[in-house]
Amino acid sequence: MNSAPLKLPEMRWLRPSRLTLGLDRHQRLDVAAHTRAHPPLPRTDRAGLLALAEAVGLSGRGGAGFPFARKARAALATADRTGTAPVIVVNGAEGEPASAKDKMLLARVPHLVLDGASLAAAAFGASEIVIGVASGSPGETSVPAALAERALPCPARTVSLPERFVSGESGALIRGINGLPVTPAPLKARAADGAAGGVRRRPTLLSNVETWAQLALAARLGPEAYASVGTAAEPGTTLLTVNRPGTDALVVEVPIGTRLGPVLDACGLRPGAGVLVGGYHGAWLRPSDAIDAPLSRAGLSALGGTLGAGAIVALPDDTCPLGETARVAAWLAAESTGQCGPCKRGLPAAAEALAMLAAGAAEPAVLEDARCALGAAQAGGACSHPDGVARFLLTALDVFSEDVDAHLSSPGCGRPVHGVLPLPPSKGARLEVDWSRCAGHGLCAVLAPDLIRLGPHGYPASATVPVAPWQEHGALRAVNQCPALAVRLRRRA
Known part of the structure; x- marks a missing residue:
């Protein structure tokens, strides 16, 4: 071989x-x-x-x-x-x-x-x-x-x-x-x-x-x-996956305790707008904290981060941080199995709120509701998925607070979403809203509250929403009972 x-x-x-x-x-x-x-x-x-x-x-x-x-x-x-x-x-x-x-x-x-x-x-x-x-x-x-x-x-x-x-x-x-x-x-x-x-x-x-x-x-x-390399408390080396915009990721072996800045330099990266450590159950670090952050569990924990599975993404300055985060939030909500309250209610609600915020259509109350839902999700799920997603999203709202303010006070930050945070190809079903037909009845949000959240004017906040297998029943109800025939369920191989 x-x-x-x-x-x-x-x-x-x-x-x-x-x-x-x-x-x-x-x-x-x-x-x-x-x-x-x-x-x-x-x-x-x-x-x-x-x-x-x-x-x-x-x-x-x-x-x-x-x-x-x-x-x-x-x-x-x-x-x-x-x-x-x-x-x-x-x-x-x-x-x-x-x-x-x-x-x-x-x-x-x-x-x-x-x-x-x-x-x-x-x-x-x-x-x-x-x-x-x-x-x-x-x-x-x-x-x-x-x-x-x-x-x-x-x-x-x-x-x-x-x-x-x-x-x-x-x-x-x-x-x-x-x-x-x-x-x-x-x-x-x-x-x-x-x-x-x-x-x-x-x-x-x-x-x-x-x-x-x-x-x-x-x-x-x-x-x-x-123990000849690493730290006294965490000896040895560890593997990192360093994701690079527009090209393939690098898997890098480093001694535990190595500073993050030199690792980014070796991979041709800069901290940019912020650095994600630990992957999609991890946490965001501010650029100023990321450069000297020690790549150990104890070192990252002291900064509010986590080493997790060792996945690292440095977010460039030219992409919208909230748009990037909203993409992943929707995917993570759809990846749950809907077996507990945080996964069935909390994560979809938070993902929808992030989508509204990224689109510049969220009111401050919507953002506070999302924070409350994520806070309740921490340590309250049947597994660690809600807790990890909550950490990922709450630290994003903290690190990118200036962008949050810009999206609350105007249509957005003006930057496009380049899709820097890696996601697999779209699979499964998606709920789509046909704006040419939608009359703002709001029935879809009643029939599929896990999927559809109404914006400030009574219309669905998102035009497309990923649908997890456990959400398909509610999605079909929304499709079949929409008075304006404005909601469709698209399935992908």
């Missing part, structure tokens, strides 16, 4: 190269190239692996940053109590449009990821390894090929999941592995508890792709060498 072209971001690294070792010479490291790049994987027992993870402070690299050792101990406690072998799950269902690091790892260095998973499987006596990948991603071919090239301590399989934002949520991933709809569980349950929320009712240790690769590096290097 070394010669097979892979549509993946360009790689860069600020020394040292660890996760990216060998990628300056190979497009993909098969088992032979992997063996030449990395020394043999040392064997370790259960206590030794837990001690290693604690010594290097290994935490999840998918967004939440939960300590790996604590998660492993919880799964092992259930396994000991029930006499059931645990399951190892590699979460590669990367549905974040601004992030490509996990796809890169699975496609180009799959054996490094499998090393970490097999190390844990052997030490913890696992019954199975399951690797979740996004449907249509390079990992669908790269991972099975890697599994065929090597021996593992237990059976392993790959499961393809829909490339949706919520597919990478741990409960949604496990439901997908179990053959259920890939949606967050209606009731929160820990994968470590087994019967409540694990794979085939077994205690499950689930971690992100990069986390497993980092575990393999730590085992080879040992705690002291592993």
